[in-house]
Amino acid sequence: MSTASMEAALLLAGILFMLGLLSVLIRRNIIFMLISVEIMLNAAGLAFIVAGTRWVQPDGQVMFIFILTMAAAEVSVGLALIMQIYHQLKTLDSDAANVMKG
């Protein structure tokens, strides 16, 4: 693979990251927000793999594994929490969770 695609891969990671970011910004549904964050994390992982490939090192992939772990842990806790919230508020609207402000 040429250098061009190395950068293109990084660019892909960046674009995916931004798409995830955009999604976090525009979605009100908490689950969607969680999904969007996953997209972002995935993009970051992609970037690591690109970097690891660039330097021909396994470290990038190791980091990706760690990211996976973290994403899994996060999603599990997140979903548990979302269920709690749904029980409390009967909605997944993140804007509804604004008791605390000021």
Add this chain to the structure above:
Amino acid sequence: MILLWMIVLLMAGGLLAWLSKKWHPVLPRWIALFALLTDLALAVWIWLSTPAATLGTSPWLIRLEIPWIPQWGVGFSMALDGLSLLMLMLTFFLGILAVLISWREITTKTGFFHFNLLWVLAGITGVFLTMDLFLFYFFWEVMLIPMYFLIGVWGHANRNYAAYKFFIFTQASGLLMLLSILGLYFIHGSQTGTYTFNYFELLNTPLAPLAARLLMFGFLAAFLVKLPVVPFHSWLPDAHSEAPTAGSVILAGLLLKTGAYGLLRFVLPLFPTAAVEFAPWAMLLGVVGIIYGAILAFSQTDLKRLVAYTSVSHMGFVILGVFAFNEWALQGVVMQMIAHGLSTGALFIIAGFLYERLHTRDIRQMGGFWAKAPKMGVIALVFVMASLGLPGLGNFIAEFLTLVGSWQANNWLTVFATTGLVLATVYSLRIMQKVFYESAPTDRPFPDLNTREMLIAVPMVVMILWLGLYPQPVLDTARPALIKQLEAYTPLPEQQIEVALNVIPVDSNFTKAMVWPSTSNSQKSPLGIGALDKEGGRGMKGRQENMKAYPQNTYPQNTLLTDVNIPLTPFKGGLKTSKGDLKMIRKIKPRP
């Protein structure tokens, strides 16, 4: 070690007073009183055991050095000179009075009250003693919190606002001072390699002009706000009027003095050149303060607020004097610190007495109390007169010396400052008029001072009279310290000449006679305007004829001069400070 004990005694006394509330409700008062009496006794003992004459050689009487945070060059360094000693005695004296006036006034949380009272005093004592800038800042801040509580817990209706304001003003300015302290610390450290906060080592740190100016402003910020100088005064009326009587007394009598003390102790010796540059502005601020405070005082209807603004006015004299850089002015400042502490403290005490009886501070609801309480009237009169600077009372000496000194430095500003005396009369008499004159608006019973209150008031009267009639012990005590502060001001070339002149005996009508004819043409008046009349009019001739009109021998010249003991002993800066005179002196110099 005695210095440390003074502070420890107060702090320990404070804690004990707080705790002792549990055992007996009156115990805190006695403990506080006892602690302060002991301290006063210690201070007076030091004073009496060091005769004024021995103060002359080195200004320092006692010094104490204990390492504290050696890594930073911070030591528990304390020293006592005449100035501190005077301030200490004032502190303990007013402290005792503060305890006494709170005897009936403060009924809630007496333990905590006395804790705060003693800790404020401990902080103030520390400020007056410490010779380490870190420690100085430490104590500077230590006195704020208890003071804040004194105002905020036991104050009058609007106490919270006043307490905030007091606290924020003093803190803000204090932090600026801290920056300056640090700046000085690092500059000194980088120059000498020893990083230390020790005052004695930091003295004579060579500073670039800009650095010196900035550092000085940091110090000034703290001291000018504390003093307070217009336009940084606006915390004062609120704090003073809302505080309980004891708080007002301590605020006016002592806290403000820490600002003046700081100017004397730190600003003058640490930043000689910058201070000289700034002096005209500082004096201007003083004058503005004198007049502005007086005008504001006049319009107040709240008695304590009125007195508070008089403090603003009176403290204007302090800064005026400090930046005049001569011994008269500095002695005046010291006297002003003490006398104002007593007189304004006393006025607040009287306001407290009135408040206890009437539950108002509004002078529109007062009047005619002379008939009902003549003793209070007389005592109030004494302090009102002190406040307007009546000779024979301490404040007069203070203000007169200050003005004499500042006149040497700046004529016009002194003229304006002197008008403050008139304005002082205007507001002071208003107190008498509204409170003690006219007829009483109500027929409410108004008991005269009782024994306890007389016990508070009479010593103050005695003190203020003593200061007014025989202030010499005080002046002597302060003198070596002040001379020391002035030493930083290496004489300018002109002044050196003048010192030389002083060697010539100036009983010397002879010298002068020799001088005059040769210089009368170029003679300039002290105001720097050309002389009006030289040969016109009656001229010399007429005057000589007049001299004939009374025989010369009625003036036993020599005895007279020795009697009053004037120019024979050379004194600095006094006789010949005006430029014109100096010119003249230069001219004669080559002659002999």
Add this chain to the structure above:
Amino acid sequence: MADLLWLIPALPFLGAVLLVLFGTKLPRTVAGLVGVGSVGISALVTIILGMDFLATRPAFYQQEVWQWFSVAGFSPSIGFHLDALSLVFIFVITFVGFLIHLYSTAYMADEADFSRFFACMNLFVGSMLVLVMADNLLLLYLGWEGVGLCSYLLIGFWYKEPANGYAARKAFIITRVGDTAMAIGLFMLFQLFGTLNIQSILSDAPQVWPVGAEGALLVALLLLGGAVGKSGQLPLQTWLPDAMAGPTPVSALIHAATMVTAGVYLITRMFVIFELAPVAQLTVAIIGAVTLLIAGFSALTQYDLKRVLAYSTISQIGYMFLALGVGAWSAGIFHFMIHAFFKALLFLCAGAIILALHHEQDMRKMGGLRHKMPVVFWTFLIGAASLAALPIITAGFYSKDQILWYALAGENGNIWLYAAGLAGAFLTSIYTFRMVFLTFYGESKTHLEHPPGRRITIPLIILAVLSLVGGFIELPHNFGHVVLFSDLLAPVLPGISASEVLAANEWLFQLLAAVVSLGGVFVAYLFYIKSPHLLHSLERSPAAMRLHRFWFSGWGFDALYDNLLVRPYVFFSNLNKRDIIDSFYTGLARMAEGFHVIFSQTQSGMLRNYVMGIVVGAIMILTISLLL
């Protein structure tokens, strides 16, 4: 002998202290005894000292009681200096003071605050003595302010009346204005001489300043400022008429005989400086001349007995100033002494009348008292005659004549000053006898309470005698040429020589003065006894009415100061009652609160906004990275 010096002021002070401390507990008689006794003993000491002084004729007595303080060569002492000038003053103060104290025991007998009165009076006498005996200007200043305080306290003695308090404050404040000028003068003196010791200043001044030196002029003018304030001269004269709010003995002692002449004393004391500043000296003369006229006109129009006397006092002090201004030092002092006698007498008489008439002071409600109070009438008449300077018999004639003479013939005199003095003399005798006629003649209008007792009449008689014979110690050339008084003062004060040309015709001017004063009496007689309708018709003309109002109000000075100084001061002071500077700080606080409100909008509690915050932060950081 000099060792006794301190006793003279100390005794009244002691009396004052005793009265302050124990006044309320002492019985009235004891309090009175303390009050009168202290001054009496002081007078006794004065007389003993005075005899000794006159016998031995030393240059001065001097005593330093203690060193007041000493700062860097500035070492004023609490020390006394007695020379002939002071002697005259302390004699008048203690002696007249004693008489007035004595009189007061009767006059104030019914007052509740009996001891307070005597405490203040004693304090006053003590301060006044310090003033005239001080050997340095600072101590003089102490006495100077001390008498101001006592004046304040005594004017406001009946404090329940707000107007009295106002008058008292006015007196204090206006004199303080003058004092401030004087204080600045002291600073200058100290700067130049390195001391405030009077004698050394006087001896050094000619060396420091040539005649006409600007420094001397400034110092002289500043001292004059003090003098003008204390002595109720133009432009600071407005307080004195109002000061009559105090009890009458107070008016007699403080606002006629002694304190108000402190200015005269000061100028005389510092005469060397004034001589070195001819302009200042001329100013003194002009002030005196103008004041004596203005006050004379005002006195003409007053109805309040005491106010007439007050304006008369201003006017008479104007004469003294005139004398000092032309260099007739001893004449000024002589007039001071004589004035003290007859003015004290007049006030005391007035007091007796007022007391007898239930504190009625309006002359229009008096009248016909001649037969009801013969002693008072006669003594008053003597005093009036002396005031009006009726020739030959009264002391006032000799003292005033001397002033007029030197105003014309003295080396600094001129015709204008003389004319003013002469016109003043004419006015003086008109208003004086207007007063006599209104009070004692005509029909009785108010019921008389009780005739004055002996403690009142004795001082009157003594003073009356002095007002008559006091003048004989100093007679003009052509009248036997007695110069006892000026001889006494000669070692202290320079003499004055009259122009040779005029001296030959001195009798002519004396005659003129006599005629003028008698003319004044006649005019008064004409208007008030002979044909009152003349007066009525005059009063009806609008111009006269306006003039009357103008003079009555003291030439509008009060209104002028009120509008120019007092009201603006009060207005601006009240305007700024809440302290405009404070609003800057409260504004800062408001601003912080405003920021708080704005910032707390960002804490919306909405997750998306928080995410947005992070994104904005990211953009910011990336932008910075890109730009730098």
Add this chain to the structure above:
Amino acid sequence: MTQNDFLHLMPLLILTFAALIIMLVIAAWRNHKIIYAITAISFVAAFLSLYELQDVQAYAIAPLFVIDGFAVFYIGLILLASLLISMLSYAYFEQREEQKEEYYILLILSSLGACTLVISTHFASLFLGLEVLSVALYTLIAYLRSRERSDEAGIKYLILAAFSSAFLLFGMALVYFSTGTMTFSGIAAAMAGFQELPLLLLTGFGLMIIGIGFKLSVVPFHMWTPDVYEGAPAPVSAFIATVSKGGVLGLLIRFFMEVDGFRYPVLMLIFTIVAIASMFAGNLLALMQQNVKRILAYSSISHLGYLLVAFLAGNQMGVEAVTFYLVAYFITTVGAFGVVAMLSDKERDAELMDDYRGLLWRRPWTATVFTAMLLSLAGIPLTAGFVGKFYILAAGVNTQLWLLVVMLVLNSVIGLYYYIKIIAVMFQQTEAGQEPLQKLRPSILFASVGTLSLLVLLLVGIGVYPTALVSLISSMLETFHPVALR
């Protein structure tokens, strides 16, 4: 892994085992007291195990960790804070109905995460430490499930933390991409090789700052702070404010010092802006706030701004100052939240101003403690906060960061207002008489009262005699690798 490695990682291992043991114990026998005892003992044991490490000379467990004096000090600090918080938690949760036991597992794990952070020398360990800390915190924040606010706080924290972690990761990836290494020293070496920092690397750092800044809750990544502090149980708020931030700050210092980020004006500028903005935003937001927990949250934002001032000084004195201030801040914050926890009841935490009205008269002792804490936050003498602030100012003045220093002063003044506002409320006179002392069980009494007393003692002790701490810090920093390097 050698035996030595184990020895040096002993504190962390103890914590790990403690977590496991607690899980086992829970499975066998749910008992709050026992679980708590195990927790406390493990913290103490972990802390004591540091004794062995006190003279450690930068022991590296390549490539992930290094144990040096700095790390030991920070671990000790974190462990002590955790211990105190666990004591407060015990008293706090004992009175709640929720299942309490899991709390301790999570507390231990998140302290472990924080400890990992401060010994990290590699992106991987950095990331994992951070995530262990965060993931445990998600649950801790939402621990009181019956409270609506708790869940809300939890989800806010979770989404935002994950979001910022993504930034952090992406940034790391970029850094890795441009340098080819993920160890701090390697990055430093690579950076030293560059004439000018490549834009990609700089961007990587920038994105990492977002992740770090979020955890430090500095402006503009601060917005979650008040909501989370308010929603979380009081001890957890204390934990976030102290341990979490302390760990991240330790990491930041290590990383920044290692790569010597102070050379790069861009990074300095970013941090300067962030510091100033944090001070202002924190203080201004707290100014009129009526909720005490939110006030403490905002104040923590501004305090981080203060800390950054010393951090930006960038020399040994700066690190010392940060460390010292952190100690003071730990004590104070734990104490303050401890008081909040102590005053809280079953339904809600004592967070409104009204809960504190007249506290001095009702519960003088508690009020005094709280006052001391607030004064320390305000930097008033006789408290550790004063010396800390002094130290920071000194560090700032020393490196002539005048702008920052002046801003700090200005903000200290603004800050005063709301601290003393709370004090003023506590000192207000109320009609209510002194409350009867609560009849607490001795264990709870010991846990809460004892902790608070200890904190006050420490606070005043350090405030009056800071020498010991100062010398301890400087001796510990002697082996701090980056500093020793320079």
Add this chain to the structure above:
Amino acid sequence: MELTFYIAAAVAILSTIMVITRYNMIHALLYLVVSFMSVSVVFFTLGAPFMAALEIIIYAGAIVVLIIFVIMMLNMTKEDIQREKEWLKPSVWVGPAMLSAILLAELVHILTTSNPAQTEALVAVDAKLVGLALFGPYLLGVQLCGILLMAGIVGAYHLGRQKKKVIHRFLQERSAAA
């Protein structure tokens, strides 16, 4: 290879866009699976086949499935979809989109202007290498991963536990009836 990469990249971007614009959550998740799969193809082209597998197993498999489970437990309805539609109004997304666009532009700018990478040939880093690294230098990291998962599990357990019934039984019955 290169073509594969670009196709996969395009699919990834497109499917991600679909994810973030879907109203129906299940649809979005299905697109997400597509996105993850295409990313795994990218991994493969980048020479990380092991990661490609993990991506599919864990992301597309475990995580997405977990989410779908939860969605099913929460019982999403048509109204929810409608509501999503309402929420996703232009007024809501234009601003954030602009911000993201700025950020993206900056990022693209940075990525394209930065130094070209030096490696010429693509060398695959195979699973063995990764495994060696994982259990060599990153051993402690792996252990930390375990701790991380433990924290996640304990947390999820605590939070996900069925809540104690705090509502009165009577009320509960009524709400069940309603």
